[in-house]
Amino acid sequence: MITRRNLLQLAGAGALASGLAPRAFAQGSATTSPSARGVEPAAARQRYGYVPVHTLNGWTLPWRMNDGVKEFHLVAEAFEHEFAPGSKAKCWGYNGSTPGPTIEAVEGDRVRIFVTNRLPEHTTIHWHGILVPSGMDGVGGLTQPHIGPGETFVYEFTLNQHGTHMYHPHADEMVQMAVGMMGMFIIHPRGGEEVPIDRDYCFLLHNWALHPGTWRPDPAIMVEFDLWTFNSKVFPAIENMVARTGERVRIRMANLSMWNHPIHLHGHTYQVTGSDGGRWARARWRPETTEIVAVGQTRDIEFVANPGDWAFHCHMAHHTMNAMGHEIPNTLGVDQSGIEKEIREMLPGYMAMGRYGMAEHQEHVEMGHMQGPPNTLPMMWGKGPYGNIEMGGMFTVVKVRDQLARADYNDAGWYQPPDGTRAHRVSDDPSFGRPIRRNA
Ligand SMILES: [Cu+2]
Numbered sequence: 001m002i003t004r005r006n007l008l009q010l011a012g013a014g015a016l017a018s019g020l021a022p023r024a025f026a027q028g029s030a031t032t033s034p035s036a037r038g039v040e041p042a043a044a045r046q047r048y049g050y051v052p053v054h055t056l057n058g059w060t061l062p063w064r065m066n067d068g069v070k071e072f073h074l075v076a077e078a079f080e081h082e083f084a085p086g087s088k089a090k091c092w093g094y095n096g097s098t099p100g101p102t103i104e105a106v107e108g109d110r111v112r113i114f115v116t117n118r119l120p121e122h123t124t125i126h127w128h129g130i131l132v133p134s135g136m137d138g139v140g141g142l143t144q145p146h147i148g149p150g151e152t153f154v155y156e157f158t159l160n161q162h163g164t165h166m167y168h169p170h171a172d173e174m175v176q177m178a179v180g181m182m183g184m185f186i187i188h189p190r191g192g193e194e195v196p197i198d199r200d201y202c203f204l205l206h207n208w209a210l211h212p213g214t215w216r217p218d219p220a221i222m223v224e225f226d227l228w229t230f231n232s233k234v235f236p237a238i239e240n241m242v243a244r245t246g247e248r249v250r251i252r253m254a255n256l257s258m259w260n261h262p263i264h265l266h267g268h269t270y271q272v273t274g275s276d277g278g279r280w281a282r283a284r285w286r287p288e289t290t291e292i293v294a295v296g297q298t299r300d301i302e303f304v305a306n307p308g309d310w311a312f313h314c315h316m317a318h319h320t321m322n323a324m325g326h327e328i329p330n331t332l333g334v335d336q337s338g339i340e341k342e343i344r345e346m347l348p349g350y351m352a353m354g355r356y357g358m359a360e361h362q363e364h365v366e367m368g369h370m371q372g373p374p375n376t377l378p379m380m381w382g383k384g385p386y387g388n389i390e391m392g393g394m395f396t397v398v399k400v401r402d403q404l405a406r407a408d409y410n411d412a413g414w415y416q417p418p419d420g421t422r423a424h425r426v427s428d429d430p431s432f433g434r435p436i437r438r439n440a
Contacts, residue, residue: 031062034104040406041198049106050188051196053252054409056203056231056239056396061101069110069156072103074125074183076147076169077118081180083227084237087323087377089210089217091180091232092119098180098232099204100167107162107190113155115147119176122146125155126170127185129276129298132157140171147171162189163278164202164252164298178219180232182206182256193279197302198247198406203231205293205314205394207257212323213373222258227377228319228393235320235395236382241312242412243305244404251312254298261319264290265303265398267310274300290315305400309384309415314394322377322392331355362388385414 034052036044044051052060063070074094081091081098094100105111117123124147126138136157140146147153165185169176184202206229209221230238243249250273253263271285276298285302293299313320331354358379365378372378382389389395399412427433 031064033060033062037409038407045192051200053102053104053186053200053202055102056201057233058099058231059101061103069112070105071112073114074100075116075118076123081232084234084377087375089215092176093180094183100183103185105159106188107159110158114152116152117147117149120149122148122171123169123176124171125167128166128168130165131161138170159187161278162187163274163276164300165276166254166256168256175219177256179217184254197250199243199249201241202252205255205257205261206232207259212376215375226323230394234322234393235391238396240397240399240411242399242404242409244406245305245307245400245402247305248302249305250300250302252300253293255293255295260292260294262290262292262315264315265312267306267308268303270301270303272299273302307400307402310398312396312398320391320393320395321379359390362390
């Protein structure tokens with residue numbers, strides 16, 4: 001059978017292909033999408049010149065070569081997105097996902113990116129942090145006409161840098177980003193890296209005003225958000241990051257939310273090694289356990305993996321919670337036993353909580369005592385091997401194991417600490433041990 005693709009191949013491509021370039025992409029030519037999954041780091045460096053990034057809960061945009069140019073095709077569109085089982089929303093993004101697929105390329109590459117707009121309003125794409133000719137910068141009205149509904153524009157430029165970058169609309173930006181339009185654009189250095197990386201993770205930080213009981217993120221909110229996400233997912237729906245003991249891991253973080261996020265890793269002192277300015281000179285690397293990723297910034301951290309299950313989360317305590325009422329009265333220490341009965345007469349099923357703290361929330365929700373509004377996640381949840389984790393939002397686990405295949409990215413289960421290395425109960429008597437106490 002002679003297809004258009006065969007015909008191009010038979011014709012010897014060259015002149016024909018370049019003349020048809022913009023349309024040729026849509027003809028279904030072979031595409032490539034390098035993955036680190038199943039490819040050992042050394043083999044990946046041989047095959048691709050780099051170890052491909054692993055986008056948390058996401059994917060890498062396939063590309064194809066057309067006469068020496070790497071061609072990508074983004075489609076801006078609306079779809080239903082799930083933050084975690086129990087909460088979905090009508091979101092906007094690219095190629096059916098929020099964030100959009102990660103674009104991955106190498107310093108020196110010439111890239112051509114088609115952008116088709118299937119949204120009900122116009123859009124553009126800005127290549128955040130990437131040095132492009134002014135007319136390719138994607139600022140609607142300033143550097144180009146807007147991409148109208150149904151239209152396809154093409155961007156083309158050469159990548160003269162490396163680093164962790166982003167893409168997002170620069171058209172009705174407040175609305176389009178609030179409903180999920182963003183993605184990462186990773187450029188690997190040409191010729192490899194002096195300190196090689198074994199695993200390279202990436203994700204975007206974002207916040208969503210998905211009010212309890214609703215199905216559309218509210219773009220008008222500036223401060224009081226309901227959901228805090230890594231790659232548009234909340235704990236425990238965020239993938240764990242796995243590594244083998246001793247591997248060098250990089251985590252690339254980018255922030256297009258409305259808040260700064262201090263990102264904290266347990267069990268390691270990591271080095272902050274890069275940003276959208278590329279991988280910094282080694283003299284500029286600095287040891288931290290918490291690094292603020294400010295709005296509009298990207299940060300790369302690197303560490304040599306220590307065995308264990310290590311919490312990895314934003315350190316703003318409200319950013320590790322899900323949908324919570326922000327205007328609830330403070331009930332900490334308040335005896336509500338009388339009022340609970342009276343409120344129940346008006347609100348059947350009402351449950352007074354919070355007198356002793358909020359940890360009981362997770363149990364009540366899971367036992368079905370408390371019914372939240374539809375499409376609304378519990379404030380905190382997640383189970384570990386020893387009980388409730390009582391987290392939500394921007395939280396996941398870095399799981400490091402001695403025996404993990406180098407190209408294995410599957411969840412590693414729970415860590416078994418060696419004997420004698422886990423905190424344990426020695427007494428249930430509050431007067432135990434008579435420790436020295438102030439003013440006692
Ligand atoms: Cu945060």
